[in-house]
Amino acid sequence: MKLANLNPTAAPPDTKVASQTPAAAGSGKLRFFARGLVPYAYLSPTVILISVLMIVPIAMVVSYSFKDNVIVEENPVLVGLANYTKVLTDPDFLVALKNTFVFITVSTVAHLVLGLTFALMLNTSLLGGVTKAVFRIIYILPWLFTVAVIAVIWRLLLDPSGVVNYLLTTVGRMQQGVDWLSDPGTALWALTFVNIWAGFPFFMISILAGLQGISSDLYEAASVDGAGAVRQFLNVTIPQLRPVLVSMAVLDLIWTSQQFALIWMTTGGGPLNATEMLSTYTYKQAFSSYEFATASASAVIVLLLSLVLAFFYVRLQKER
Amino acid sequence: MHTRKRRRLGAKIAVFTGLCLGAAFAGLPVLWMLSTSFKANGEVFQVPPRLVTENFSLEAYRSILGDPDKLRFFVNSYVVALSVTALTLFVAILAAYGFSRYEFPLKRSVNAVIISVQAVPPITLVIPYFGLVVALGLYNTYPGLILTHIVFTLPYAIIMMTAYFNTLPKELDESVKVDGASSWTALWRVLVPISVPGMIAVGVYTFMISWNEYLFALTLTRTDNMRTVPIGIQLLMGQHSYEWNQMMAMSILGSIPVLVLFLLFQRRFIGGLTSGAVKA
Numbered sequence: 241m242k243l244a245n246l247n248p249t250a251a252p253p254d255t256k257v258a259s260q261t262p263a264a265a266g267s268g269k270l271r272f273f274a275r276g277l278v279p280y281a282y283l284s285p286t287v288i289l290i291s292v293l294m295i296v297p298i299a300m301v302v303s304y305s306f307k308d309n310v311i312v313e314e315n316p317v318l319v320g321l322a323n324y325t326k327v328l329t330d331p332d333f334l335v336a337l338k339n340t341f342v343f344i345t346v347s348t349v350a351h352l353v354l355g356l357t358f359a360l361m362l363n364t365s366l367l368g369g370v371t372k373a374v375f376r377i378i379y380i381l382p383w384l385f386t387v388a389v390i391a392v393i394w395r396l397l398l399d400p401s402g403v404v405n406y407l408l409t410t411v412g413r414m415q416q417g418v419d420w421l422s423d424p425g426t427a428l429w430a431l432t433f434v435n436i437w438a439g440f441p442f443f444m445i446s447i448l449a450g451l452q453g454i455s456s457d458l459y460e461a462a463s464v465d466g467a468g469a470v471r472q473f474l475n476v477t478i479p480q481l482r483p484v485l486v487s488m489a490v491l492d493l494i495w496t497s498q499q500f501a502l503i504w505m506t507t508g509g510g511p512l513n514a515t516e517m518l519s520t521y522t523y524k525q526a527f528s529s530y531e532f533a534t535a536s537a538s539a540v541i542v543l544l545l546s547l548v549l550a551f552f553y554v555r556l557q558k559e560r
Numbered sequence: 561m562h563t564r565k566r567r568r569l570g571a572k573i574a575v576f577t578g579l580c581l582g583a584a585f586a587g588l589p590v591l592w593m594l595s596t597s598f599k600a601n602g603e604v605f606q607v608p609p610r611l612v613t614e615n616f617s618l619e620a621y622r623s624i625l626g627d628p629d630k631l632r633f634f635v636n637s638y639v640v641a642l643s644v645t646a647l648t649l650f651v652a653i654l655a656a657y658g659f660s661r662y663e664f665p666l667k668r669s670v671n672a673v674i675i676s677v678q679a680v681p682p683i684t685l686v687i688p689y690f691g692l693v694v695a696l697g698l699y700n701t702y703p704g705l706i707l708t709h710i711v712f713t714l715p716y717a718i719i720m721m722t723a724y725f726n727t728l729p730k731e732l733d734e735s736v737k738v739d740g741a742s743s744w745t746a747l748w749r750v751l752v753p754i755s756v757p758g759m760i761a762v763g764v765y766t767f768m769i770s771w772n773e774y775l776f777a778l779t780l781t782r783t784d785n786m787r788t789v790p791i792g793i794q795l796l797m798g799q800h801s802y803e804w805n806q807m808m809a810m811s812i813l814g815s816i817p818v819l820v821l822f823l824l825f826q827r828r829f830i831g832g833l834t835s836g837a838v839k840a
Binding site: 276278279280281282283285286287289290293294296297298300301304310311354357358361362364366367375377378379380381382384385386387388389391392393394395396397399401402403406410437440441445449494497498500501504505518519522523526527532535536539540542543546547549550553554 | 568571572575576578579582583585586587589590592593596604605607608609650651652654655657658659661662663664666667670673674675676677678679680681682683684685686687688689690691692707708710711714718743771772774775778779789790791793794797804807808811814815818819822823826830
């Protein structure tokens, strides 16, 4: 969530809709002229909303990115690729790019590992249904809080005199408390940790659904062949889950690269630019420096990166 | 036989321990938030930290609920999230009906656009939205927020709703149409009433997205009387010298709608959500 959080979320591909094409096509052609306009009528509100709120704005931001002094002045002038050169040679942007890369890859790998581990434990036949249901609700908890709340919780926990530092100093691992989110050496890792905490439940839920979808025949066949628990996991569970794991990973890369609120409310991209990401960089260019043209160039770059990832996602879905 | 039983018990203990560790990781931060909301602000960082305070108090909640300025954040969030949910459901039902029951030349292209729209980053849209919303006179208004939230709730709502309609046999609406009714009647009189479970999943999801939205609420509103709960929590952080207990109380009050919706519709909701990611 946001859902995140903001969760522009899992996209089942068009196969579902396309699969019913052959059956309906025959009779549909005949009736097409009579009621050909009816489906468009049903889709018109959607088409209007998406055009006005998606296609027009994207065209606007692309055109802003080639101009100078947009929004703040009446008559912006075309400057070609100047904004792009400015952004791509800005050391702050390059730091943001690097931080975003670290943030999204570490988060995604950790989400996969935690999600898979918890899902496997929750799927066990060793424990009763009620016990598992209680654990499942606890595990989903982090996902139910909005990013603003998550930011507040972890600012409290990671405060220099907060409970995390208390535990670490008492157990004796550390001499004194660390200001995790304000120390340039730890801020990016602390932020990534918070994001891992906030995001693993969605992985867990999806993987759990995937696990429950694996036919028990496959496990029986494997055990007849003498495969132990480890071999069963490697030869049955992982191959069966692979499509879910891969598409969740790509989706997570997309979502995490778009994360703004969590960063903005915990570190604001600081200290210095230790946690500056593409999203906070773009936001600051626009709404702190009022450099809407450079911000637009940066926003278009972010869009292109997302589209590349989305392209992979769609390709993966088509292969299946 | 005996060793086998013992081994099973060993595995049981191992899994249970693992689950408890995971539950501590997932649940303790939430528990700590709850506990802090019942403390006096001076006790928040007391050493050693205590999960249950001696001076249990509802003072933090009282000061949030007794402050009309803070209640206003909740009113705003409800107005926006409920309007977004109603509008999204209405538009998504129409679109899903078109997708589920008709064949038409542009079907695949429109569908592809709806799917790819989900990959567009909010940060890319916020700059032109700012320009558009100001130009249309919607800056710092409910409609400005509602319209921009819909962009992010609509695509998935259409996809989920189409999948739901696809599970319902076409004969249902065809049988009504044979009696001379229009497709509009078939949709609202026959399909919608039996689609309530699907609509609940979509509605809960939409409400959650809108209730939690942060970036647009931050940039497209200006005055405190238009701010939503997530921004309100952030404002509380800057206002006075950190009132941690109030921040936690506000966070909990702000999370209650989503928590309640989730607990009530858990099964349906998870089912609807994962069917997309898993079966796709």
